[in-house]
Amino acid sequence: MASLEDRLRSELRQIVDDTMGQGSVRPLRAPARRRKRRLVRWLAPVTAMAAVIGVITTATLARSLAPQQSPVAVTGMPPYYVTVDYVTVDHAENATATIHASATGTALSSVRLPTARNVPTGQLFFWSISAAADDQTFLIQQAQELFMLRVSADGRSAQLSELPVRLPPTADVALSPDGSTAAIESMSSCRTMEFTVGYEPACTNTEIRLISLGTGVTTRTWSTTAVTSPGAWISWTRASQVLFLWPGTAGATGQAADLWLLDVSAPGSNLLAARPVPMPGGYEPSSPVPYAFLTPDGSTVIFSAMTDDSSAGTQAVSARTGKLLYMLGQHTGVDPSGCNVLSLGPAGLHALVRCGGPSVFLGRVDNGRFTRLPGITDSYGVAAW
């Protein structure tokens, strides 16, 4: 085995040397604005030491306006949430759906997902989960398969059934509020393309489909061949709207945006007819993929982000103007660099948030606070309520 170990050492170092030899390694930069993806990637390199000091100075000095807390008292929290977390069993990748009490995080019941089928060896696949408005119906995506999880009223039992739907290699799936239909955002013809300031993945065939979960039949399709960035995220905000992610994509009017809203009750099949959702000035998503949700009345976008004072929290902004309305809660005591909203309660006042850093964990953000919850230990873990 010694020769294999030596080869491994040698080849790994060679790969790193070759890759780093393609260009000088960029020193750290000050954090502000650095997440504007391809627009600013190379704009502000400074010396390594100066940048470290800059990071420290920026974070130390920046203590400006404290965002307002949610103006509404905590009401309407779903009774439980469901996590799907990656587990390793006998060195195979598997997932378990676990139902937890929302108030305490206590695990009430769990269901093991079957081993994913039709996944080529070594290929990555992921899970997603979304909830219907009844608090008891959940749609789980595993690779190209879809499962419906129906949870009893007390959360202590659950039934998993596979749906007659075979997904394409897809970005994400969201369940309609009535639990009858799935919205599927998928991208194909994706490649690494050269933009002005570097290489980025991009796709030239993006599609959103509605599928009847009872029959597996596609009922509506919107598509475009415009160049888009892979988004990998969609949510069904109201019966007639889906919110999806198209990072930095320019729409029919030429306006670039990250979040887009599609009215699925309107006629037409052009995905470029979707409306860009404005984000607040100084918006700095705390993760490269700013998952976001719309409140049930469609007026407010909820997402986690860094704020101007380099802290982080789950914010509510106007879907019409992008203006910050209130904070659901600050992520106090949490590394703010990697939090993402995974699910929004039906009242729009309670968010499930997954945070990264040296470890990955789940939290509930409401009433101005971040409350850590059990159920997710891995970056691939997902949750919904």
Next chain:
Amino acid sequence: MRPADRAEGASSALAELFREHHMELVGLAVLMVGDLATAEDVVQDAFEGLHRGWQGLHQPSSGLAYVRSSVLNGCRSVHRRAAVARRHAPRLAELAIQPDELPTAAERGELAQALRLLPRRQREVLVLRYYLDLDAAEIAATLQITQGAVRTTVARGLAALARQLGED
């Protein structure tokens, strides 16, 4: 110690950590995500997180494990969104546009390709062991698993590599 002295000490320790380990952490991220720009972003995030979390560290010496763990978690998040593009790679032939000719790091060698086919945990453990030369205790601290699990995973990972390379 005055707050100002503590802050200066933290800055100094962080700067030293950066000087000594930045390049190897970028290398670790390159092996996990496949390209330099993304690797740099992941490491940047990790150092920013370390800076913010410095005061909460039980011991300054745990900063390195913190930032290594953050880099690996950041790489997993990159995998999640990058997988969309990668899953469609075979369809490139359908396009009139020429595909990008820059190979990813992980495409550059028989052994590296075999490594890519391993389960994620085995891949991470082998990279930490044979690229960063970490011992079982350091790998266990980084991945938050037991040292026994590290040893088992290294052994199984090497055996799986040997099988894939036809050397078993």
